[in-house]
Amino acid sequence: MNRRARGGAGPPARGWAHGVRGGRAIGAGPADEKAIMSYADLRQRVIDWLDDNYHFGDAATLIKDDEASFLDNGVLDSLGFAKMRLFLEKTYAIKVDTSKDLRKHFDSLGKIVRYVLTHKDYKGPRS
Amino acid sequence: MSLSEVEFAFFFPPLLLLYWLLPRRAALQNALLVAASLFFYATWSIKLLPLFVASTLVDFAVLRGFARTPAPADEAPEAERQAALGRRRLLLAAGLVNNLGALLWFKYVGFFANSLNEALALFGLGPSLPVWRFALPLGISFYTMSRVGVLVDTYHGRIAPVRSLLVWVAFVAFFPQLIAGPIGRGAELFDQYEAPRRPDPGGLLRGLGELATGFALKGYVAAQLGASWVDPVFSQPGFYTRQAHWLALAGYTAQVFGDFAGYSLLAIGTARLLGLELPQNFNVPFLSASPPEFWRRWHMSLNRWLFDYIYGPMVTGDGFMRERLGLGMVVVFLISGLWHGATWTFLLWGLLHGLWLLAHLRYDDFYKSLCRKDRVWVRRRKSAPYRLAGWAVTLGFFMVSLIPFRAASLSACGAFARGLASGGDEALGASNSGPAMALLIVALYHLAHLSAFDRLRARLAALPAPVRGVALGLAVVFLLIFSPVGAGTFIYAQF
Numbered sequence: 001m002n003r004r005a006r007g008g009a010g011p012p013a014r015g016w017a018h019g020v021r022g023g024r025a026i027g028a029g030p031a032d033e034k035a036i037m038s039y040a041d042l043r044q045r046v047i048d049w050l051d052d053n054y055h056f057g058d059a060a061t062l063i064k065d066d067e068a069s070f071l072d073n074g075v076l077d078s079l080g081f082a083k084m085r086l087f088l089e090k091t092y093a094i095k096v097d098t099s100k101d102l103r104k105h106f107d108s109l110g111k112i113v114r115y116v117l118t119h120k121d122y123k124g125p126r127s
Numbered sequence: 128m129s130l131s132e133v134e135f136a137f138f139f140p141p142l143l144l145l146y147w148l149l150p151r152r153a154a155l156q157n158a159l160l161v162a163a164s165l166f167f168y169a170t171w172s173i174k175l176l177p178l179f180v181a182s183t184l185v186d187f188a189v190l191r192g193f194a195r196t197p198a199p200a201d202e203a204p205e206a207e208r209q210a211a212l213g214r215r216r217l218l219l220a221a222g223l224v225n226n227l228g229a230l231l232w233f234k235y236v237g238f239f240a241n242s243l244n245e246a247l248a249l250f251g252l253g254p255s256l257p258v259w260r261f262a263l264p265l266g267i268s269f270y271t272m273s274r275v276g277v278l279v280d281t282y283h284g285r286i287a288p289v290r291s292l293l294v295w296v297a298f299v300a301f302f303p304q305l306i307a308g309p310i311g312r313g314a315e316l317f318d319q320y321e322a323p324r325r326p327d328p329g330g331l332l333r334g335l336g337e338l339a340t341g342f343a344l345k346g347y348v349a350a351q352l353g354a355s356w357v358d359p360v361f362s363q364p365g366f367y368t369r370q371a372h373w374l375a376l377a378g379y380t381a382q383v384f385g386d387f388a389g390y391s392l393l394a395i396g397t398a399r400l401l402g403l404e405l406p407q408n409f410n411v412p413f414l415s416a417s418p419p420e421f422w423r424r425w426h427m428s429l430n431r432w433l434f435d436y437i438y439g440p441m442v443t444g445d446g447f448m449r450e451r452l453g454l455g456m457v458v459v460f461l462i463s464g465l466w467h468g469a470t471w472t473f474l475l476w477g478l479l480h481g482l483w484l485l486a487h488l489r490y491d492d493f494y495k496s497l498c499r500k501d502r503v504w505v506r507r508r509k510s511a512p513y514r515l516a517g518w519a520v521t522l523g524f525f526m527v528s529l530i531p532f533r534a535a536s537l538s539a540c541g542a543f544a545r546g547l548a549s550g551g552d553e554a555l556g557a558s559n560s561g562p563a564m565a566l567l568i569v570a571l572y573h574l575a576h577l578s579a580f581d582r583l584r585a586r587l588a589a590l591p592a593p594v595r596g597v598a599l600g601l602a603v604v605f606l607l608i609f610s611p612v613g614a615g616t617f618i619y620a621q622f
Contacts, residue, residue, distance in 0.1 A: 052499065053495065056495075056498045056499065056502060056505045057502060057505070058505075077419065077423065078423070078431070078434045078438075078439075079419065079452065081439070082438070082439050082442055082443050082452070083452070085443050086442075086443060086449075086450055089443075096443070098283070098440065098444070099283035099284055099285060101280075101285050101314075101435070102439060103435075
């Protein structure tokens with residue numbers, strides 16, 4: 001199984017995802033179907049959240065690469081990082097470590113997805 | 128001595144020469160910076176220097192304590208983990224008491240005692256508390272933020288505990304940012320102090336440009352507007368005509384920007400000449416088209432600090448404030464108001480901005496609900512008329528909010544506001560064209576940063592260094608000729 005995420009994988013929550021681009025799925029585990037699916041799915045959910053709250057269909061255009069900085073590319077501002085943290089904690093039943101510098105650790109799509117996927121309490125989205 | 132005073136012109140050039148003549152070793156460069164910074168501090172108050180040095184040493188001891196008590200590993204036995212965490216919490220508490228305790232004592236104890244006395248008197252109660260007033264240690268509001276940031280970051284393991292006393296004192300006492308910031312972060316500056324600095328012609332030229340711009344804003348714009356328009360009208364609110372009140376308000380808006388953005392540029396430029404890069408503090412704030420955008424562009428180092436150490440943890444933590452994003456803004460801006468000064472007028476200013484952001488958050492939620500229904504609202508939001516309306520409301524509100532920021536008391540604030548609606552009979556005395564020119568400089572400074580002028584700016588930046596050097600020299604000569612000598616106050620040094 002190759003390690004690249006399939007662009008646009010996962011159902012769009014509100015039908016925003018027109019032309020979602022594929023990105024580098026660095027965090028996905030090798031030869032692990034479930035992890036790769038989870039990366040793509042979680043990646044899509046984060047994009048949907050960004051569309052739903054900030055970019056209304058333009059998030060995928062703004063995110064040129066999974067490792068591109070959210071701050072530098074105008075994807076999120078400071079308040080957006082706090083909202084993103086609350087969204088992840090609520091949706092995935094995880095607790096973001098208070099010692100984390102949100103701007104540094106959540107500053108790209110890849111960083112966010114990897115953080116959630118490798119979180120010790122992550123068991124998928126709350127039903 | 129401050130960076131915009133004549134004395135600095137005698138202090139800095141020999142220091143700069145000596146700095147670059149020294150062998151390129153970080154310890155030697157830091158030692159010279161520490162000596163120069165302590166001398167700079169002593170020119171303001173030699174009496175308070177021992178206190179500054181003592182509290183700096185206490186902080187260093189706390190930081191070394193963190194180094195000796197590393198954060199426990201997840202797999203460590205529970206009892207051992209708890210003991211180590213307890214020791215680290217104790218160290219953090221000691222550091223916070225050392226810094227916030229001093230700030231509270233010097234800046235706020237008089238205000239709180241006085242307010243309590245007034246409240247007691249209202250109910251006919253006594254006896255009143257003694258009201259102590261102390262000389263405010265130079266830059267205490269700014270360096271307290273820097274130090275607390277480093278202590279919290281080290282406690283959380285975001286940065287390694289600083290190892291060298293010289294690096295620590297150079298970071299805390301660095302004279303360009305000692306009086307009014309920008310508020311430095313250990314994560315951004317420790318590496319710079321630990322490495323030897325080498326002269327870089329591009330950096331030196333850029334630093335000179337920042338010094339010239341900073342001096343133009345601080346020495347010319349702020350001084351011209353303060354003396355000619357702002358001070359006369361604010362000192363007698365209601366006495367001058369309505370037009371004079373509006374001129375004073377517009378003038379004060381540009382003056383505050385010139386005063387503080389100018390001083391920040393002086394600090395950034397001075398640091399760059401010494402091979403150090405300080406964080407940006409202003410990014411053409413008067414181009415902002417919404418309140419959040421304004422606060423991302425105005426006094427950036429303070430607002431980033433308030434977000435990272437107060438707002439973020441408050442609204443994402445487990446307490447009562449979790450998810451209360453709007454209320455959190457009100458709380459943070461009340462703190463910001465109090466940080467600016469221990470008076471009711473600053474608290475009012477903070478409250479106004481907190482409520483302004485809260486109102487914008489609610490409006491934003493409503494507008495986003497429209498965007499979700501129909502993308503036509505997204506296009507509308509990006510249109511020029513929408514941004515123009517947002518810009519006018521943002522700038523208009525900021526101007527009006529500066530009334531309590533500048534007024535001497537709440538009653539003076541009310542008198543000035545009434546003056547805007549129906550002023551007195553006295554016209555502002557005929558003055559030279561200085562204040563109008565100062566206002567024009569602030570407007571042009573902002574307009575030049577519009578994307579329409581990107582190509583022009585790129586062309587100017589590509590001019591040969593000697594041409595840019597001559598242009599800078601001419602600008603400095605102009606400023607030296609036309610700046611009002613000795614006029615104006617340094618607004619942010621009071622904070």
